[in-house]
Structures are given as structure tokens and as C-alpha cells.
Amino acid sequence: MKLAGAFGALAAILGTLAAITALAQDRAQVTAPEKREPRGAYLAAIMDCRGCHTPGTLMGKPDAARDLAGSKIGFQVPELGVFYPPNLTPDRETGLGAWQVDDIVRAVRTGVRPDGRILAPVMPWHAYSALNDDDARALARYLKALAPIRNAAPPITGPSEAPPAPYFTIVAPGKG
Numbered sequence: 002m003k004l005a006g007a008f009g010a011l012a013a014i015l016g017t018l019a020a021i022t023a024l025a026q027d028r029a030q031v032t033a034p035e036k037r038e039p040r041g042a043y044l045a046a047i048m049d050c051r052g053c054h055t056p057g058t059l060m061g062k063p064d065a066a067r068d069l070a071g072s073k074i075g076f077q078v079p080e081l082g083v084f085y086p087p088n089l090t091p092d093r094e095t096g097l098g099a100w101q102v103d104d105i106v107r108a109v110r111t112g113v114r115p116d117g118r119i120l121a122p123v124m125p126w127h128a129y130s131a132l133n134d135d136d137a138r139a140l141a142r143y144l145k146a147l148a149p150i151r152n153a154a155p156p157i158t159g160p161s162e163a164p165p166a167p168y169f170t171i172v173a174p175g176k177g
Contacts, residue, residue, distance in 0.1 A: 088150065
């Protein structure tokens with residue numbers, strides 16, 4: 002009888018520990034990415050990721066509810082087309098959800114996506130190539146820790162196609 006009581010007490014303790022562990026995991030998941038990846042949040046801020054990748058920012062009205070979820074305003078690069086800043090949240094359908102941390106690091110530092118496509122020329126990856134390994138990974142982990150937001154940026158359009166949404170034209174300095 003004492004053995005059955007001991008097993009019952011052990012089962013109760015294990016059940017309580019499982020509940021506490023589950024609660025701690027739930028709380029960790031709702032902790033803001035800035036709290037989990039403060040260095041990555043800092044880097045996203047000083048690199049001005051929101052300047053292009055948050056809806057409304059390019060018009061002076063950032064949509065905080067869709068932070069880093071891509072923009073409906075693009076950049077026309079003469080002879081190349083119009084590029085719209087994509088969704089950087091981990092949404093699997095419209096963002097970086099299928100990308101691994103190393104994929105993000107590679108894109109930010111080399112300008113090459115996991116599918117081999119080169120990022121738009123307006124993405125300043127040349128400047129970001131100087132990020133050290135720790136900083137590049139902190140930024141990538143921060144982006145992966147964001148809440149996924151379903152928001153598809155308009156598709157890239159070629160130079161002879163009609164853009165589906167507004168855009169700015171990039172004017173390169175003349176040859177002097």
C-alpha cells in the first residue's frame with residue numbers, strides 16, 4: 002500500500018513539473034523578441050530595416066501592427082524593374098518562415114537568397130557584409146523570433162511590366 006501511495010505522490014509531482022514546464026514554455030513564446038534577442042532588435046533598428054520593410058513607413062505612417070511585414074511601396078531601378086521590400090517576419094507563406102538562421106545571415110551579408118536569387122540592388126547588403134558573425138546571427142535570430150504576420154508584398158516586376166503598386170524611382174548619379 003505504501004508503494005502505491007509513493008507512486009501516486011510521484012505522479013502528482015511529475016504532473017506538476019510538467020505543468021510548470023509547459024507554462025514556462027508558453028511564457029517564453031510570448032516574450033517580446035526584443036527581450037529574447039536584444040542585440041538583434043538593436044541591429045534591426047540601427048540598420049533601419051523598418052524604413053523599407055514595415056508597411057506605411059515610406060509614406061510617413063508606419064503600421065506598428067505589421068512591423069517588418071513587407072511594403073506595398075517599391076523601388077524602381079531603371080532597366081531592372083520594380084522591387085517591393087518583402088515580409089521579414091517568420092510567416093511561412095509570405096515571409097521568412099521557411100528560411101533558416103543561416104539563410105538569413107547569408108542573404109544579409111552576401112545578397113544571395115536560399116533559392117540563389119540576388120537581392121534587389123536597393124537592399125544595402127554590401128554595407129551589411131561587414132557584420133561580424135555574432136551580430137549577423139543575432140539579427141537573424143531576432144527576425145525568426147518575431148510573430149509571423151501574413152502579408153505578401155507585391156511581386157517584383159520586370160522593366161517592361163506594369164507595377165502592381167506605387168513605387169519610388171531610383172536615380173543613379175550621372176557619370177562625371
